[in-house]
Amino acid sequence: DTGVSQDPRHKITKRGQNVTFRCDPISEHNRLYWYRQTLGQGPEFLTYFQNEAQLEKSRLLSDRFSAERPKGSFSTLEIQRTEQGDSAMYLCASSFLAGVEDTQYFGPGTRLTVL
């Protein structure tokens, strides 16, 4: 069990550019979550997948954001036309849903800075 991994760990981009982040969950975990964390705040939910199906998206996820989990394994989060307000830590978590047990394990995060 290698844990949840995220790539890249840091990304600096200019306003208006597109960025894509990748998350590799713990193998055999059927759920994958994306959260966003700004400085001094707790993480906020963005979206989640059960296998390859995207089941919920937060209102925080504007039209510029899109997430995929094409084969129910890794996931990507893309931000188009980045804005300075997108600067944050993007966290991925995975879990195995069994009954009411759904403990989420987090990756190290991708820190995005938009200049």
Next chain:
Amino acid sequence: GNSVTQMEGPVTLSEEAFLTINCTYTATGYPSLFWYVQYPGEGLQLLLKATKADDKGSNKGFEATYRKETTSFHLEKGSVQVSDSAVYFCALTLIYNQGGKLIFGQGTELSVKP
């Protein structure tokens, strides 16, 4: 709505002091409760959890008891170490009502001095 409220930080303690970080919640159903810890520059690590009323979660000397009557899940440790310095997040999830997404408090920063 569903929410989590934590005591404001930073909390500064001397090594071997007793720690309490208060956490209360509001939920429309029967949540599972969690404490996560975040060390500088890192993601969140699960510290402990409790899934029903009166359950006690424990790990690495930390404990928290799920109190339904007071809607609380306070984190305690009898003797803190410098290595416990981090930000602690209380969180809840409602599998049936919300699909399992975590709702976090704002975090409490703990600083332990030698």
